[in-house]
Amino acid sequence: MGTKDSDGFRTTGTKAETLSATAVIEWLNGNRTAFTNRSDQIAIDAWWSSGSVGMTGRSYLGTLATEAAFTGVDGLKTSIVEAGLSDYYPYYRENGLVVAPDGDDADVLAEWTFSRQQTAGDYVQIKDAWLKHFKQMTHDQEHDTGSFNQFWDARNITKYNHTKADMLLVHGLNDWNVKTGQVWNSRNKLKTRDITQKLILHQGQHEYLNNFRSFDYTDLVNLWLSNKLFGIQNRVDDVMPDVIVQDNAHAETWHNYPDWGGSESTKRTFSLASLNNIKGNFSFSDQLPNQVFKHYTQHLNDWRNDLYSRQGTAMDNHCIRLLSDPLTHDITIDGQPTISLVAQTSSIVGQISVALVDYGEDQRLTEVPQTLVSQKILQGYHWRKDDLKEFLPQTNPTDFKRITEAHINMQNRQNSYRVDDVQPQTGYKLRFAFQPTFWHLLKGHQLGLVIYASDLVYTVHGNQAITYTLNLNDSTLEVPVLKS
Numbered sequence: 001m002g003t004k005d006s007d008g009f010r011t012t013g014t015k016a017e018t019l020s021a022t023a024v025i026e027w028l029n030g031n032r033t034a035f036t037n038r039s040d041q042i043a044i045d046a047w048w049s050s051g052s053v054g055m056t057g058r059s060y061l062g063t064l065a066t067e068a069a070f071t072g073v074d075g076l077k078t079s080i081v082e083a084g085l086s087d088y089y090p091y092y093r094e095n096g097l098v099v100a101p102d103g104d105d106a107d108v109l110a111e112w113t114f115s116r117q118q119t120a121g122d123y124v125q126i127k128d129a130w131l132k133h134f135k136q137m138t139h140d141q142e143h144d145t146g147s148f149n150q151f152w153d154a155r156n157i158t159k160y161n162h163t164k165a166d167m168l169l170v171h172g173l174n175d176w177n178v179k180t181g182q183v184w185n186s187r188n189k190l191k192t193r194d195i196t197q198k199l200i201l202h203q204g205q206h207e208y209l210n211n212f213r214s215f216d217y218t219d220l221v222n223l224w225l226s227n228k229l230f231g232i233q234n235r236v237d238d239v240m241p242d243v244i245v246q247d248n249a250h251a252e253t254w255h256n257y258p259d260w261g262g263s264e265s266t267k268r269t270f271s272l273a274s275l276n277n278i279k280g281n282f283s284f285s286d287q288l289p290n291q292v293f294k295h296y297t298q299h300l301n302d303w304r305n306d307l308y309s310r311q312g313t314a315m316d317n318h319c320i321r322l323l324s325d326p327l328t329h330d331i332t333i334d335g336q337p338t339i340s341l342v343a344q345t346s347s348i349v350g351q352i353s354v355a356l357v358d359y360g361e362d363q364r365l366t367e368v369p370q371t372l373v374s375q376k377i378l379q380g381y382h383w384r385k386d387d388l389k390e391f392l393p394q395t396n397p398t399d400f401k402r403i404t405e406a407h408i409n410m411q412n413r414q415n416s417y418r419v420d421d422v423q424p425q426t427g428y429k430l431r432f433a434f435q436p437t438f439w440h441l442l443k444g445h446q447l448g449l450v451i452y453a454s455d456l457v458y459t460v461h462g463n464q465a466i467t468y469t470l471n472l473n474d475s476t477l478e479v480p481v482l483k484s
C-alpha cells in the first residue's frame with residue numbers, strides 16, 4: 001500500500017500496511033485472486049508456488065515479516081526477522097519522551113517509503129490527497145509531547161498475536177536504531193504461541209549476519225528454510241539452540257543458552273548509596289556553557305566520551321557517576337535491568353537518562369564489523385560476491401563501554417500516556433527499565449551507572465538551566481545476572 005504501482009498511502013505500521021503484505025501471501029497460498037493488470041480483469045494464479053511462504057529481511061523488511069506473522073495468515077510458514085520492530089511507539093518514543101528529536105518520526109518514514117512519488121503521472125493525481133494525509137499523520141503523532149496515544153496504539157504490531165509461523169529472530173546488542181527492546185517484546189509475545197522460535201544476538205549494530213567468519217549463518221538459515229518451506233526432516237528445531245549469543249568479551253566466540261532473561265538468571269539489587277560515587281555528586285545541572293554545548297552538539301562522540309569518562313571532563317558537574325567495586329569474578333547481565341530513582345528537579349519539567357557502563361581497561365570488540373577479505377564469499381553461480389567480515393578487538397584499549405541505557409519524562413512517571421504535574425524541589429519516585437541486553441563483565445571490571453538529564457543523541461536538548469537532585473539512599477538498581 002502506497003508503494004510504486006499500488007494504491008493508497010503509506011501509514012507506517014498500521015493494519016492497512018500489514019494487509020498489503022498478507023494479501024501477497026494469500027495469493028501465493030492460493031487463497032486470493034490476483035490480476036495481470038489493473039483494467040482487464042484477467043486473473044492469474046501463482047501456479048509456480050508450493051503455497052509455503054517464508055519472509056525475511058532487516059529493519060523495515062523485518063518489521064513487515066513480523067507484522068505478517070502476528071496476523072496468523074495461512075501459508076506463512078516462517079519469518080526470519082533481522083532487526084525488526086514489534087511496536088512503533090518505543091521506536092520513536094520512550095516513557096513519554098520523544099527519542100527522535102531532530103525530525104525523524106513516523107511521518108518521515110511514511111514519506112521516505114512512499115514510492116508512488118516516483119511515477120510522475122500517478123503522483124500528480126494524488127498529490128493533494130497525499131499531502132493532506134501526511135499533514136494529519138504529523139499532527140496525530142504529537143511530536144511535541146512524546147506521550148502514548150491512539151496513533152501509537154494503532155502501530156503496536158504485536159498487540160494481536162495469532163502467530164502460526166515458526167520464527168527466527170536476529171538482533172544486534174549494539175543496535176541503537178532498532179533497539180533490543182523490540183526483539184525482547186516480540187520474543188516474549190511469541191512465547192505464548194505453540195510455535196518454534198529461535199533467537200540470535202550478535203555484537204553489531206544494525207547489521208546483516210550472513211558474511212561473518214565465526215558464524216555459519218547462511219548454512220543455519222539454509223537448514224531452517226529447508227525444514228520450514230520444504231519439509232525436510234533435518235531436526236533443525238532440536239539441533240539449533242533456542243538462544244545463541246556472541247560473547248562481547250572474547251572475539252569470535254558464541255554461546256548457547258536456554259533463554260534470554262528467563263529462569264536461567266537471578267536478580268541482583270544494588271543500593272545506589274552503596275556504589276562508589278567517583279565525583280561525590282548528588283545533584284547536577286543540565287545546562288552546559290554555550291561553547292561546550294555547541295561543541296558537543298556538533299561532536300556527539302566527544303559528548304558521549306566525556307559523559308562516561310572517569311578521568312575528569314567538562315561533563316563532571318552535569319551527571320552522577322557510580323561504580324561498583326572491582327568484580328571478584330565474571331558476571332553476565334542477562335535480560336532487562338530496572339532502575340528505581342527518587343529524583344527532584346528545580347523546574348516544572350524534567351527528564352532523566354541513565355546508562356549502564358562496563359568500566360575496565362580492555363580491547364573491546366568493534367561495533368562495526370571489519371573486512372577480513374574483500375569479495376571473498378561466493379553467493380551463487382553467476383551471482384555477486386560479498387566481503388568476509390568479523391567483529392574484532394579494537395587496536396587501542398578503552399576504559400569503558402556503554403552496555404545499555406534508558407530515559408524517562410518525569411511528567412510520565414506513572415505510565416507513557418498519563419501526564420502529571422511536576423513541582424519544583426519535590427522528590428518523585430521513578431521506576432523504569434533499560435533496553436534489554438546480554439553482557440559479559442570480566443573479573444576486575446566495574447559495573448558503572450551514569451545518571452544525567454538531556455541525551456544529545458536521543459532526547460530534546462534545549463540546554464536549560466535545570467538542576468536535578470537525587471536521593472541515592474532510596475534509589476536502587478536491579479540487574480538480572482546469569483546463574484553461574
